[in-house]
Amino acid sequence: MTYLLRRLAVFPLVMLGVSVFVFVAIRLVPGDAITAMLGTEAGMLTPAQREALTAYFGLDQNWAVQYGRWLAGLFRGDLGISVTYGQPVLDLILERFPLTLQLALMSMVIALLIGLPAGVFAAVHANRASDLIVRILAMVGQSMPNFVVALLAIFILSVGFGVLPTMGSYVHFTEDPLGNLAQMILPAFALGTAFAAAVTRITRAAMLDILSEDYVRTARSQGFSERYVIWRHALPNALIPVLTLSGVEFGYLLGGAVIVEQIFALPGLGRVVLDAILERDYALVQGVILFIAFNFMLVNLLVDLAYAALDPRIRYGNQS
Amino acid sequence: MTTFKTTALALLTTAMVTPLSAQTLDLAWSQDATGLDPHTQPGFATIRLLELMYEPLVRLDANLELQPAVAESWAFSDDGLQLTFQLDPDAMFHDGTPVTSADVAASFTRILDEETGAIARANYTSIIEIQTPDDHTVTFVLDGADAPILNGMASVNAAVVPASAIEAGTIATEVVGSGPFTLESRTPNASANLVAFDGWHGGDVAYDNIAISVLPDETALLAALRAGQADFALINDPLVATLIPQSPGLSLNTAPTLSYYVLQLNAAREPMDSLPLRQAISCAIDRQDILDAALLGEGEVTGPLTSPAYRTDPSGLFCYEQDQDRARELLAEAGYADGFTATVMAATGEPPTASSVAQVIQSQLAEVGIELEIEMQELSVYIDRWLAADFDMAVALNGGRVDPYTMYNRYWTRDGNLQGVANYIDDTLDSLMNEGRTETDPARRSEIFAEFEGHLADMSPWVWLFTGNTYTAQVEGVSGFEASPTGSLFGLVDVTLAE
Numbered sequence: 001m002t003y004l005l006r007r008l009a010v011f012p013l014v015m016l017g018v019s020v021f022v023f024v025a026i027r028l029v030p031g032d033a034i035t036a037m038l039g040t041e042a043g044m045l046t047p048a049q050r051e052a053l054t055a056y057f058g059l060d061q062n063w064a065v066q067y068g069r070w071l072a073g074l075f076r077g078d079l080g081i082s083v084t085y086g087q088p089v090l091d092l093i094l095e096r097f098p099l100t101l102q103l104a105l106m107s108m109v110i111a112l113l114i115g116l117p118a119g120v121f122a123a124v125h126a127n128r129a130s131d132l133i134v135r136i137l138a139m140v141g142q143s144m145p146n147f148v149v150a151l152l153a154i155f156i157l158s159v160g161f162g163v164l165p166t167m168g169s170y171v172h173f174t175e176d177p178l179g180n181l182a183q184m185i186l187p188a189f190a191l192g193t194a195f196a197a198a199v200t201r202i203t204r205a206a207m208l209d210i211l212s213e214d215y216v217r218t219a220r221s222q223g224f225s226e227r228y229v230i231w232r233h234a235l236p237n238a239l240i241p242v243l244t245l246s247g248v249e250f251g252y253l254l255g256g257a258v259i260v261e262q263i264f265a266l267p268g269l270g271r272v273v274l275d276a277i278l279e280r281d282y283a284l285v286q287g288v289i290l291f292i293a294f295n296f297m298l299v300n301l302l303v304d305l306a307y308a309a310l311d312p313r314i315r316y317g318n319q320s
Numbered sequence: 321m322t323t324f325k326t327t328a329l330a331l332l333t334t335a336m337v338t339p340l341s342a343q344t345l346d347l348a349w350s351q352d353a354t355g356l357d358p359h360t361q362p363g364f365a366t367i368r369l370l371e372l373m374y375e376p377l378v379r380l381d382a383n384l385e386l387q388p389a390v391a392e393s394w395a396f397s398d399d400g401l402q403l404t405f406q407l408d409p410d411a412m413f414h415d416g417t418p419v420t421s422a423d424v425a426a427s428f429t430r431i432l433d434e435e436t437g438a439i440a441r442a443n444y445t446s447i448i449e450i451q452t453p454d455d456h457t458v459t460f461v462l463d464g465a466d467a468p469i470l471n472g473m474a475s476v477n478a479a480v481v482p483a484s485a486i487e488a489g490t491i492a493t494e495v496v497g498s499g500p501f502t503l504e505s506r507t508p509n510a511s512a513n514l515v516a517f518d519g520w521h522g523g524d525v526a527y528d529n530i531a532i533s534v535l536p537d538e539t540a541l542l543a544a545l546r547a548g549q550a551d552f553a554l555i556n557d558p559l560v561a562t563l564i565p566q567s568p569g570l571s572l573n574t575a576p577t578l579s580y581y582v583l584q585l586n587a588a589r590e591p592m593d594s595l596p597l598r599q600a601i602s603c604a605i606d607r608q609d610i611l612d613a614a615l616l617g618e619g620e621v622t623g624p625l626t627s628p629a630y631r632t633d634p635s636g637l638f639c640y641e642q643d644q645d646r647a648r649e650l651l652a653e654a655g656y657a658d659g660f661t662a663t664v665m666a667a668t669g670e671p672p673t674a675s676s677v678a679q680v681i682q683s684q685l686a687e688v689g690i691e692l693e694i695e696m697q698e699l700s701v702y703i704d705r706w707l708a709a710d711f712d713m714a715v716a717l718n719g720g721r722v723d724p725y726t727m728y729n730r731y732w733t734r735d736g737n738l739q740g741v742a743n744y745i746d747d748t749l750d751s752l753m754n755e756g757r758t759e760t761d762p763a764r765r766s767e768i769f770a771e772f773e774g775h776l777a778d779m780s781p782w783v784w785l786f787t788g789n790t791y792t793a794q795v796e797g798v799s800g801f802e803a804s805p806t807g808s809l810f811g812l813v814d815v816t817l818a819e
Contacts, residue, residue: 035704039362040703040707041439044439053437084354154539155539159546169511263540265537267509271509
């Protein structure tokens with residue numbers, strides 16, 4: 001419990017650090033919202049026009065004042081207004097996040113459903129032809145970028161079969177579950193395959209280690225069935241590296257899978273932040289990055305807590 | 321009994337016919353509008369969306385000729401100092417209120433107010449007074465003859481918006497225009513739904529809705545057309561466009577654009593301040609070769625003037641045929657017989673072909689001893705440096721206008737807003753531009769601008785390369801669309817859909 005509290009106490013500090021970093025970084029990038037919006041036409045503005053726009057975008061203040069205002073807003077739960085969308089940043093995040101969360105969860109489920117059994121299978125059949133095949137497939141899966149998988153899927157479906165998931169008119173799961181799944185399954189698959197390949201390889205390696213451990217041999221000698229030994233004794237311990245990998249990967253996915261969202265025209269968090277950076281929409285970049293950092297920390301915390309649940313030898317509270 | 325049957329039949333038919341009659345045009349494009357205020361949004365994508373909902377006083381058709389929009393007719397006074405429009409009495413905003421001269425006056429007052437940040441303001445600065453003698457007449461009083469102002473008004477950046485919306489400050493958030501479609505819903509960077517406006521004074525639209533999807537990947541546009549998910553798509557990438565004619569059931573519409581690719585030389589920097597050296601660069605380049613290599617030949621070699629009415633055969637301009645011997649001689653004359661080293665900047669992905677254009681130029685100039693280092697930059701960074709004229713050379717895709725004065729006064733007059741970017745000026749350019757502004761006789765204007773064009777090519781402050789094409793693609797069953805050099809999608813109002 002003290003461990004949990006200690007970890008939670010670190011959250012605000014990290015967030016503050018991230019916020020300062022992002023605040024400065026985005027402002028160090030040349031170009032501002034005005035040139036980003038007007039392009040070469042920005043050269044057509046008269047000085048008075050430019051002044052009016054600068055004031056409108058809040059760029060007339062110095063950085064410290066801008067940051068102070070933003071931070072004060074943050075404590076009131078106000079992340080500022082996005083200049084490109086004309087909406088509160090928080091609303092935009094809450095609007096886009098469910099899609100990203102759903103996509104991350106679906107890819108994770110796909111990855112684990114494929115990766116865990118494949119890894120266990122390969123470890124049990126180690127160094128046989130079937131193991132080799134699984135390992136080659138995993139290698140291919142991991143080295144093929146997910147946007148290639150995405151584009152291939154689109155092309156095979158559109159050219160070969162003349163069908164395509166509905167793109168560009170995203171529906172929420174609550175409005176139309178089937179329509180939503182039809183849109184999400186391909187992107188989730190594209191993201192999940194590379195992830196599944198990684199899970200396969202990690203599971204295989206961890207299982208191989210554990211299958212040679214003493215307690216597994218003891219379990220075998222006690223006459224438990226092979227299946228029982230593998231799934232009940234060995235796998236839970238092999239899950240720890242898988243969990244670490246999944247935690248990190250899930251954290252990344254919650255930041256949005258920019259290219260896949262782009263290809264499948266999904267309005268997720270990744271695309272929002274990419275557009276926001278290109279348009280120098282400072283408030284939106286700051287808000288989304290902070291939110292992503294928060295998610296990352298939360299996922300990491302959950303992973304650490306899950307270790308303890310999986311392996312009784314790990315007990316954080318007793319340390320120090 | 322019979323009555324009952326008839327009624328039942330009628331009900332049944334209505335029930336069957338109604339869903340069929342609600343025809344939707346599924347439109348896909350890769351870039352979405354960045355805002356809804358027609359006066360402050362210059363983006364190509366924004367203009368494509370807003371011109372379906374807002375109307376200027378006049379508009380350009382596919383041949384770039386002026387057509388009535390909110391205005392029914394227009395005329396200059398004999399001295400050219402007054403421009404009077406008669407408004408279409410049937411013109412009506414989406415909220416049902418008629419379009420009056422007060423709305424026109426309020427719209428232009430807003431555009432001319434520097435606080436607004438209106439992007440086309442520079443085109444209308446000759447206006448000194450706006451008179452509204454009655455509800456349907458508007459007279460603009462000018463400080464001097466200004467022939468190009470009329471073409472300058474044919475833009476959705478000069479849209480007529482309701483005076484009441486200006487007062488309420490809702491222009492940026494709510495669309496109340498007088499155009500053929502109303503905005504029903506919109507999710508930025510995802511989708512929009514437009515509904516045909518019954519009260520549009522321009523006539524009927526043959527279908528009921530346009531459902532717009534934003535598919536950010538250009539290849540996904542092609543896939544959407546092939547799979548029948550989109551009926552019509554706006555395509556930017558020439559590589560994707562060239563695949564369309566090979567796909568069964570799809571057809572491509574192309575039109576040469578007014579915008580032009582150009583290699584800008586910064587004449588304020590050494591050694592580009594030397595005339596023979598700039599001319600050497602112009603001679604060393606094979607324009608058609610760049611066009612073939614970088615844009616798959618999809619375009620046309622052009623001089624400075626790209627508008628069909630003023631365009632001439634560029635082969636008569638200075639060094640439009642590659643002549644490397646001449647280039648070497650000119651380099652020697654400039655004192656750079658062994659060539660020199662410089663950088664050329666280009667924006668990544670904007671346009672998608674910019675980096676290929678820069679690479680071909682690099683290899684062509686290398687043949688005469690000029691060594692170029694290519695700097696690829698993200699668009700906003702590129703624009704900032706471009707506006708600050710912080711470059712040796714730049715590959716640019718600059719927007720064109722129908723009128724040469726409106727197109728070039730910003731660069732080639734002494735007080736042009738972008739003279740600092742062009743960084744080259746002489747008396748001939750300045751005086752020819754100003755002559756062209758006040759001259760109202762079309763034949764005389766053509767002569768003036770032809771002379772202007774010849775002089776620009778001689779002085780080679782920039783090396784004009786070519787114009788590209790605009791592309792739209794459609795599936796079978798969509799007919800009647802006419803492509804316009806401005807890339808306008810206004811032609812969608814004439815489209816019919818097969819059942």
